Structures are given as structure tokens and as C-alpha cells.
Amino acid sequence: MESPQDLVPKFFGKTSGTYDRVVICATWGKDSYWKKQILRLIPSSDAILDLACGTGILTRKIADRFPSARIVGIDIMQNYLDVAEQNSKKYENISYVLQDAEVLNLDTRFDCIVSSYIPKYCSPYILVRACVNHLKDGGKIILHDFIYPRSGIRVLWNLYFVLLNCVGFFVPSWKEAFAELPKLIRTSSWLDEYEQVMKKEGFDVSIQLLTCGTSAVLVGHRSSKNTQSKKGYSR
């Protein structure tokens, strides 16, 4: 069976040119609403990292909201970064870097690390450790992704993905993503797993479910006090 990491080139290898339109249509505009919620949670910062920035939709919204902050967007797919660069020419405070979030190696630390739609593709322990190594004391990690809804809306959710799967037959570059995304979301327990890992790393964690529990935002905040006690614990 393929790992979530194996799906990344399949989903994103040929889709960068149409991503911005598809994400709006496929989420019925909810993607913009979810990103607004993420933005509201970002504290006033000097430096912000957007992990798996894709075409830079969220990165540019962050740069608009915090014009004097330094914003870095990283992604593992060069084709997505090419679109991000193209669409961000007027932003002097954004830089894009080709990197794998799981082996993040930037020569700097951030006040806030944000990501939309990466958690389900990564190993929670590895990703959180990579973030911790790039977070300033007292910094915040904000992770957003789809979840499989718990309530009666599941029936509608499953029907919707059957429909999206059919649409995929007419949009070849998205066929595999539309077919395999629901399985990935159904089987992912990213929210519980990241919550546990972050708590072990000394973060205070809060969770916000969005749009009938079809997506969630997890916020981890590590106060300077927790950072000190965690450092003491590690030794």
C-alpha cells in the first residue's frame, strides 16, 4: 500500500497550473473561509513560515496581513513554487524555497509556523520536530487539514467524493487526486496524532473544527516557560 508521502508526486506532479481554481471549486469556496480562520490565529510576528505553501495562496494572504514581517514559503514540488513565484512578484517580503518539510533546514527561526493541507502527508513526530527546530521560544504552530466528519454529514461527504471522482474522468490531471483523496482523509488520524506529539513536546494545544467538522485547525503554543522545562526534561 502507498504511504501518504508517495501520493504527493501523484497528486501534485501535474496540477500546479489549475490548483487555485480547483481548490476553490472543490471546496465550494470553503478554502478561502478556512484560510481566513488560519490568518486570525497568527499572532503579530517578525517572521512567519508557510510550510507546503503550494501556489502561495495562503503565503500572500499572510504577507498582506503582516506587510512588515518576513514570510518564507517552502514546498517540495518545484512546479508549485514556480506558480507561487510568478503570482507573488509584487511581494518583496516573501521568499520561496524548495524543501521537504520533514527534513526542513532553514538557517533561521520563526515566530509562527503555519500550514494548510500538509499534516496528512507527513509523519507527525518528524514534522513537529522539524518545526520545533525552527520555532522561536514562545512560538506558535498552526496546522490545518481536512478531516473525516464524525456526524451524520458523513453520508453527504462520501456522496460528494463519489461525484468528485466522476468529475476526475473529465479532468485527467486531477483524476488520481479526486479518486484517492477521500481514502487518505478517511484513514488519516492526523488531528489526534499531532495533538499527542505536540503535547509531549511541551505545547499547549487547542483544536477548532470547521464547516461541520470537515476540516480542523490545530494550534500549538509553546510558552517560554514550557520551552525551558522541556529543555530541562531533554537533558
Ligand SMILES: C[S@@+](CC[C@H](N)C(=O)[O-])C[C@H]1O[C@@H](n2cnc3c(N)ncnc32)[C@H](O)[C@@H]1O
Ligand atoms: C493541497 S496543496 C496545499 C498548498 C497550500 N498550502 C494551500 O493551502 O493552498 C499541498 C502541498 O503540500 C506540498 N507537500 C506535500 N508534502 C510535502 C513535504 N513533505 N514538504 C513540503 N511540501 C509538501 C505539495 O507539494 C503541495 O504543494
